[in-house]
Amino acid sequence: MPEGQQQLSTVGQPLEVIIRYGTLEKKITGQPEQVAQEVLSFLNETIPEFELASHLSLSIDVKELAEACKDVLAVTPEGVVVTVPVDMLADRELLLLHLAKARIAQMLGRSEKDFVQSADLIAATKKTAGTVAGRLSELCGEGLAERQGKGEYRATTLGMRVFREEVLPKLKRKT
Numbered sequence: 798m799p800e801g802q803q804q805l806s807t808v809g810q811p812l813e814v815i816i817r818y819g820t821l822e823k824k825i826t827g828q829p830e831q832v833a834q835e836v837l838s839f840l841n842e843t844i845p846e847f848e849l850a851s852h853l854s855l856s857i858d859v860k861e862l863a864e865a866c867k868d869v870l871a872v873t874p875e876g877v878v879v880t881v882p883v884d885m886l887a888d889r890e891l892l893l894l895h896l897a898k899a900r901i902a903q904m905l906g907r908s909e910k911d912f913v914q915s916a917d918l919i920a921a922t923k924k925t926a927g928t929v930a931g932r933l934s935e936l937c938g939e940g941l942a943e944r945q946g947k948g949e950y951r952a953t954t955l956g957m958r959v960f961r962e963e964v965l966p967k968l969k970r971k972t
Contacts, residue, residue: 818844857957859904865961869968870901877902881968889932890964891922896942896952897960912951 813826814836821843825835871880877898883891895918903911913921919929933950936942941956952960 816840855954855958857904857954862901862957862961863905865965866901869965870898872902872905872907876907877905879968883968885967885970886964888922888924888928889935890967891924892918892929892932892936893941893952893956893960894964894968895921896936896950897957897964900952900957912945912949915948915950918950 811826812829812832813824814832816823816825816836816839823839823843825832825839827835869879869881871878879894879898883894886894895913899908899913900911902908915926915929915933918924918933919926922929924932933942933944936956937944937950940953941959942950943953945951
């Protein structure tokens with residue numbers, strides 16, 4: 798042994814392992830054999846469940862969404878605008894478009910809010926208050942929109958997915 802170094806005795810000392818995987822964290826302390834078994838057990842049980850859960854999670858990729866919207870929406874100094882005709886959209890699709898625009902504007906840093914006032918939806922869609930209220934109620938019932946406050950609505954993550962998969966293709970057919 799080199800001069801000046803001491804031999805450390807680890808016999809009988811507990812082993813401590815911290816495992817971090819995604820958002821999961823587990824600390825295991827004990828004798829080396831016990832810790833090894835628990836680590837393997839944790840990995841065998843947790844990783845397949847975590848992988849399955851990650852396949853089930855729904856999120857919005859801003860870059861992908863912006864790419865998908867490039868021929869339909871544009872960012873101007875005044876905000877996000879629709880650049881194609883929207884006359885072929887059903888009332889609920891039209892509302893979802895305007896809710897999605899607000900969410901996109903907020904995600905791109907063009908607006909502090911990701912919701913729209915029902916009065917603004919009435920003005921933007923040129924639909925009656927009753928029609929807008931009815932379609933907003935349907936969208937909320939389906940989990941595509943949610944009420945934020947009195948008369949304020951926003952597209953949910955699921956609503957953004959439906960917007961991207963169902964509404965955008967209809968708008969792109971017009972380009």
